[in-house]
Amino acid sequence: MAEMMQDPKSDASQDTLASRATAAWRPLVFAAVIAVAAIPAGLQIWEAVLGYGLFLAALLVWPSTNAAARVRAKAQKKPATAGLRDMRIVDALDFPTVLFDEDTAVIRQNPASIVLVGSYPERSELSARIRSPAILELVARTIKTGQPESVEHAERVPSERWHEVRAAPVDARSDTGRRLFVLTYRDLTEARRMDRMRTDFVANASHELRTPLASLMGFIETMQGPARDDEAARKRFFGIMLEQAQRMARLIDDLLSLSRLEMRAHVAPQGEVELVGAVGHVIDTLRPMANELGVEIALTAPEEPVLLPGDVDELIQVFSNLIENACKYGQTGKRVEVSVSGVEPGGAQVSVRDFGPGIAKEHVPRLTERFYRVDVETSRAKKGTGLGLAIVKHILTRHRARLMIRSDLGEGSAFIVKFNDEKPGPLSSTSELYQ
Numbered sequence: 001m002a003e004m005m006q007d008p009k010s011d012a013s014q015d016t017l018a019s020r021a022t023a024a025w026r027p028l029v030f031a032a033v034i035a036v037a038a039i040p041a042g043l044q045i046w047e048a049v050l051g052y053g054l055f056l057a058a059l060l061v062w063p064s065t066n067a068a069a070r071v072r073a074k075a076q077k078k079p080a081t082a083g084l085r086d087m088r089i090v091d092a093l094d095f096p097t098v099l100f101d102e103d104t105a106v107i108r109q110n111p112a113s114i115v116l117v118g119s120y121p122e123r124s125e126l127s128a129r130i131r132s133p134a135i136l137e138l139v140a141r142t143i144k145t146g147q148p149e150s151v152e153h154a155e156r157v158p159s160e161r162w163h164e165v166r167a168a169p170v171d172a173r174s175d176t177g178r179r180l181f182v183l184t185y186r187d188l189t190e191a192r193r194m195d196r197m198r199t200d201f202v203a204n205a206s207h208e209l210r211t212p213l214a215s216l217m218g219f220i221e222t223m224q225g226p227a228r229d230d231e232a233a234r235k236r237f238f239g240i241m242l243e244q245a246q247r248m249a250r251l252i253d254d255l256l257s258l259s260r261l262e263m264r265a266h267v268a269p270q271g272e273v274e275l276v277g278a279v280g281h282v283i284d285t286l287r288p289m290a291n292e293l294g295v296e297i298a299l300t301a302p303e304e305p306v307l308l309p310g311d312v313d314e315l316i317q318v319f320s321n322l323i324e325n326a327c328k329y330g331q332t333g334k335r336v337e338v339s340v341s342g343v344e345p346g347g348a349q350v351s352v353r354d355f356g357p358g359i360a361k362e363h364v365p366r367l368t369e370r371f372y373r374v375d376v377e378t379s380r381a382k383k384g385t386g387l388g389l390a391i392v393k394h395i396l397t398r399h400r401a402r403l404m405i406r407s408d409l410g411e412g413s414a415f416i417v418k419f420n421d422e423k424p425g426p427l428s429s430t431s432e433l434y435q
Contacts, residue, residue: 096185099170100126101178102143116185126183135165135183142167142181152188162188197370204371208251208385212244247385254387257317258370261394269311269398275348276301276340278312282319283338286327290336295327297336306342308419314395321388322352322415328384330354333412347419355412364405368393 090097096113098120100106104127106120117129126139138151148168155161163185170180219237227233283297290297326336333355341349359367363374371386396403400420407413 090182093184095187098126098183100139100181100183101174101176102181103178104139104143107174107180113185138165139167139181139183142169143179160189162192164188201370204386205251205255208371209248212247215244216241251385251387254385254391257391258387258394261314261391261398264398267398269309269314271309271311273308273310273312273315275306275308275315275342275350277305278316279319279338279340279350282316282323286320286323289324290327293327293331295331295334295336297323297327297338299338299340301340302342304342306340306348308348310399311395315399318392318395318417319350319352321392322417325388326352326354326356326413326415330356330412332356349419350417351414352416353412353414358409358411359407359413360409361407364407367405368403 090099090108091110093110094112096116097110098106098113098117099108104125105123106126106128109120120129127136130136132153134151135153138149142149146169148166150164150166153163153165155163166184166186168182168184170182172180174180219241223234223237227237279301280299283299287297323336323338330336335355337351337353339351339353341351359374366372367374368389370390373384373386393403396417402418402420404416404418405413406416
């Protein structure tokens with residue numbers, strides 16, 4: 001505003017003689033050479049000096065064309081305004097953005113902000129859609145100070161989400177001359193969920209290790225004290241201690257497997273897997289365990305080989321986990337059906353179905369979470385660590401495959417692994433479909 005009110009004459013006065021002389025040194029030198037060269041031709045010295053002086057005065061005192069143009073430009077200069085073309089840039093941003101003026105009237109919002117906070121009616125204020133006191137106070141401070149500020153905002157409804165909300169001034173004005181500001185949202189939801197997952201993982205892992213360790217310490221103290229000479233008690237305690245030590249060993253093995261898988265999450269598996277042979281090998285390995293549980297494993301597979309890119313050891317671990325779970329937790333159904341298909345549209349498919357008690361709908365979406373158990377006591381009694389399906393999920397992530405889970409109470413469960421035709425790569429991801 002001060003720039004607009006400045007007197008053009010004061011701007012002209014700033015164009016000093018020294019600066020003009022510096023800018024016009026070439027014409028001055030040329031005129032001096034001409035004046036000196038004219039003396040031998042008959043021109044008097046005082047006439048040459050007088051002519052050069054008049055030329056010098058005219059050149060330095062009279063405003064140059066460029067200086068006059070600069071003065072006119074400064075006199076006509078106006079504050080930048082946010083035109084339609086500038087506002088279209090807001091629409092191209094992928095994060096929610098709202099452009100508003102110093103009266104908090106919304107000038108424009110991009111499609112991402114419409115999805116997040118809703119559409120603003122024309123010339124409405126920010127508070128029409130934003131009710132958070134923290135965000136509104138942030139906007140008020142930025143308008144007052146002209147300095148960018150940010151605040152973290154959390155929402156609980158309709159789902160839990162976190163955003164970093166930032167308000168900043170824009171070096172432009174609206175068509176009405178008001179200052180412009182921009183409000184942006186940066187999504188922190190995934191980062192916060194990962195932080196919570198890591199915290200829960202450490203807490204759960206510590207708890208899972210602490211329980212068998214406490215049992216071992218208790219039995220050792222008992223055998224060193226009251227049961228020192230009790231041979232029968234010692235034999236029984238040794239059996240329990242071995243079970244607890246094996247439980248810790250299984251848990252540590254699964255934790256190491258998860259760690260290795262996470263380190264290689266973005267590395268495409270090398271090699272080729274013959275799916276029918278891999279599934280058949282797993283069934284042959286688990287058949288003695290299934291016979292002890294009274295469960296029959298039936299395999300349906302095509303006669304021709306089903307080839308796909310992948311790591312054979314990791315896929316064997318996937319099928320071992322799914323079939324073993326079906327035998328243990330679907331034991332009451334007495335039967336597990338395993339089918340391999342290589343003619344499905346889009347890729348090969350392996351299905352493991354049991355006829356046990358099934359899983360309640362509220363538990364199904366969380367089955368692949370680490371340490372999540374539908375029934376903690378049953379899982380521990382069957383020597384489960386709570387990490388099996390989490391390992392399955394990570395392996396399938398590397399193989400660009402999907403895990404589909406279908407279950408109904410009283411009708412058993414089906415776990416379906418569906419492979420894509422595409423070669424697995426670093427951008428692959430696993431999605432679970434629940435029914």
